[in-house]
Amino acid sequence: MFGGEGGLDLKVLATYPFLPEASRYIREEGPPLEEVLEHRAFGNSRHLAKEKVFSSLESGELPELPMSSPPECLAALYAYPLARILVSCVGDPFLIRRFSLAEASLARRRFSREDPAFLMQLSQALRLDSSIDGSYRLHFSDFLEATKRLRGKEWKLINHPVQSGYVILSREKFLRVLEGHLRNRFEEELPLEVNEFLLEAFWEDVAKLREMLQERKSNLQSTDLGRITVANFPPCTQGLLATVLASENVPHQGRFALVSFLNNLGLGFEEIYRIFASVPDFRESVTRYQIEHITGRISGTEYTSPECSTMKSYGLCPGPDSLCQRITHPLGYYRLKTRTMSRRSETGSMAKAPTPPEE
């Protein structure tokens, strides 16, 4: 399918190493795995593989690899399975999510440079039932599967035109759907089974990555929300915070709602930043910029968190509880619950206060 003049186009396979053709090429044309792991000729592939995994953990982004010559293409092609082996040796769910997301996001950047006909070829090679006819068309079942983690009403099937079972998408949305499909696939495929030989080959990097992951977890556990009582959060922001702390992704509007809510309650930039450092698609520069912007550090405007009606329209209200019936804003919920709880504890402590001894 992706043939160059002399057969398979090596550069295409190196650019999209997750294509079935790429794994077939490695399986049928490549040397045994032992050689790739030990031979000097594959030293560059091993180096690039490590760089991929460390970058995905540190910055959430994968670097573009040089591919201007056949040896560079081969190094990039082999770096992909080697990186997956390294991630599997570590076996940490957070690293798996973060690496999968970073690989999928790199693929989306590359897809965006392709012309529509080639993009369609790629999507069909990924077994997606798609076609192009002025706009991009994707079978609704593939759309639902690929977007199952994307939150917000912009990803609801009901908000897209559907013709004869095919969802009509803009190019930008089609690219996001491809990214979502790949991310799901990568996560589902990992961890691969690893043996002692593989663990030994990567032991130093595995130890370093585990140390970095442990450090990240300790930082997160020591996150101090100060005087703020999470138990008094309304269901919406409690859910958003729990999602972030579980290292799951939160859609853009959800991040805005949570950051502005925490900031309105008095949490500072550094504290909010540390909370968000736990999400798999955490990108240091982007996250820093977003939080600085929302908290008014660079924009000069300190945003107020969205009111309930806006949260509902974003699809971020999980359904009101009884206290929600008395407020129109999540901040109102927090204040009301905090007042109610402190009144209760005062009443409770008065009731339990020891009786002064009789004179």
Ligand code: SF4
């Ligand atoms: S009603 Fe308002 S405060 Fe309650 S969960 Fe929904 S958005 Fe949050």
